[in-house]
Amino acid sequence: MTVRLDYTLALDTGSACGVTQAHLAAEESAFQLGLRQVRAAADAGNLGFWKLSQDEGAAEAARRLAASVPDDVHDILILGIGGSSLGGRAVYEALGGPPELRVGRRLHFPDNSDPWRLARLLDTLDPNHTAAVAISKSGGTVETAASLLVVRGWLREAGAPMNRHLMVVTDPERGSLRALVEAEGLRALPIPANVGGRFSVLTAVGLLPAALAGLDVHGLLRGADAMRQRCEQEQLTDNPAGLLAALHVLHHRLYGRHVHVLMPYADGLRAFAAWFVQLWAESLGKRHAKDGRPLETGPTPLAAVGATDQHAQVQLFMEGPRDKLVTFVSVDAPEHELTIPGEEGPNAYLGGHTLGELLTAERRGTAMALATDRRPSLTLHLPKLDAPSLGGLFFLWEAATAIAGELYGIDAFDQPGVELGKRLAFGLLGREGYERERREVESFAAARQPLVC
Numbered sequence: 001m002t003v004r005l006d007y008t009l010a011l012d013t014g015s016a017c018g019v020t021q022a023h024l025a026a027e028e029s030a031f032q033l034g035l036r037q038v039r040a041a042a043d044a045g046n047l048g049f050w051k052l053s054q055d056e057g058a059a060e061a062a063r064r065l066a067a068s069v070p071d072d073v074h075d076i077l078i079l080g081i082g083g084s085s086l087g088g089r090a091v092y093e094a095l096g097g098p099p100e101l102r103v104g105r106r107l108h109f110p111d112n113s114d115p116w117r118l119a120r121l122l123d124t125l126d127p128n129h130t131a132a133v134a135i136s137k138s139g140g141t142v143e144t145a146a147s148l149l150v151v152r153g154w155l156r157e158a159g160a161p162m163n164r165h166l167m168v169v170t171d172p173e174r175g176s177l178r179a180l181v182e183a184e185g186l187r188a189l190p191i192p193a194n195v196g197g198r199f200s201v202l203t204a205v206g207l208l209p210a211a212l213a214g215l216d217v218h219g220l221l222r223g224a225d226a227m228r229q230r231c232e233q234e235q236l237t238d239n240p241a242g243l244l245a246a247l248h249v250l251h252h253r254l255y256g257r258h259v260h261v262l263m264p265y266a267d268g269l270r271a272f273a274a275w276f277v278q279l280w281a282e283s284l285g286k287r288h289a290k291d292g293r294p295l296e297t298g299p300t301p302l303a304a305v306g307a308t309d310q311h312a313q314v315q316l317f318m319e320g321p322r323d324k325l326v327t328f329v330s331v332d333a334p335e336h337e338l339t340i341p342g343e344e345g346p347n348a349y350l351g352g353h354t355l356g357e358l359l360t361a362e363r364r365g366t367a368m369a370l371a372t373d374r375r376p377s378l379t380l381h382l383p384k385l386d387a388p389s390l391g392g393l394f395f396l397w398e399a400a401t402a403i404a405g406e407l408y409g410i411d412a413f414d415q416p417g418v419e420l421g422k423r424l425a426f427g428l429l430g431r432e433g434y435e436r437e438r439r440e441v442e443s444f445a446a447a448r449q450p451l452v453c
């Protein structure tokens with residue numbers, strides 16, 4: 001029982017899409033070299049994400065910290081953004097059920113600086129029955145710092161002691177959050193220094209929210225570890241991460257299919273699709289090759305959900321530009337089922353089928369409709385939506401991202417493109433040391449006649 005990748009419809013045999021077995025075979029040596037480089041970096045201790053699934057101690061530490069949270073804490077605010085929020089949310093939604101229906105402790109992920117959510121949340125929650133977890137690898141991310149200040153003020157006003165109501169997940173040694181932990185004696189868990197934000201879901205970043213929600217943290221790691229072993233296979237056709245990476249890169253390079261769609265037919269994987277979008281975009285969209293050559297390359301990831309998006313984006317996938325490779329995700333044995341009662345009339349054919357069967361039929365119909373028009377797709381099959389499958393899915397995409405980075409010839413682990421915008425915003429906010437940026441923004445604005453309709 002494991003996650004399986006069906007790539008029949010991503011090759012010429014399945015959908016006449018142009019990418020052939022021969023193309024795949026020709027990619028074998030680049031894949032093997034890429035995999036070797038990724039594994040060598042992991043063995044040298046530079047790519048920590050590859051070995052996280054073996055760190056049962058991290059799962060146990062998350063479980064212990066969660067167990068120390070008093071029972072009368074009913075709501076938890078997870079304060080983080082990007083890789084410090086999306087993974088935890090993906091776990092919570094996939095395994096914890098629909099958030100609005102959750103019984104027991106509820107987690108909230110107000111990741112944005114827009115007060116639309118946080119202001120209302122704080123109005124409705126009782127600070128004496130609420131805790132917060134501030135998550136930031138660097139400890140200096142402005143959005144997280146700002147929401148933490150707001151939440152600390154809110155807790156302080158209610159007389160809620162920080163060492164009871166605030167936990168931290170951050171770098172083990174560096175950064176201002178670490179300093180806060182030391183200064184105030186807060187409960188904290190580390191993010192290993194060699195694990196980057198968007199690859200950190202299997203650290204305390206994802207494990208602590210999972211444990212706080214009472215979810216199976218050990219199962220996540222177990223599934224990830226089984227997948228790690230498969231993703232270390234040296235034959236491309238035995239390696240699901242290698243195949244995912246190579247097929248995406250080949251479709252992009254040879255046929256311009258640069259829009260990479262992840263379309264789970266599972267409501268519980270909506271947040272997972274958002275996690276994938278960040279992982280794929282921030283890792284693979286790069287100006288320069290590793291050797292410094294200008295490239296300006298990268299796929300555009302897109303999230304969709306079946307069957308909902310059959311009434312929205314599938315029209316574009318079927319008849320729009322031939323620039324997409326769609327990866328469907330199927331949960332083969334859903335935990336909950338509903339049988340459709342029979343009734344006379346035009347819908348009589350539905351009677352006796354389950355909603356799960358309807359979803360499967362729609363996924364298969366969409367994949368085949370695309371294939372008959374020579375539009376390729378992949379399908380990932382999850383046996384169930386449980387912790388081991390989800391852990392496996394996380395590792396699979398992380399490994400595929402690392403290998404795709406090698407095939408694109410870029411560094412998948414940095415994000416220099418987000419720096420300039422941040423610095424200019426600091427200038428606008430009057431942060432010390434950013435006076436030059438402030439002047440730059442002002443002269444940029446002054447040099448342009450606003451055109452507003």
Ligand code: PA5
Pocket residue numbers: 081082083084135136137138139140141144196197198199282415
């Ligand atoms: O993948 C990344 O590195 C980023 O998306 C980070 O996760 C994000 O910027 C948040 O960073 P931090 O955890 O340092 O607050």
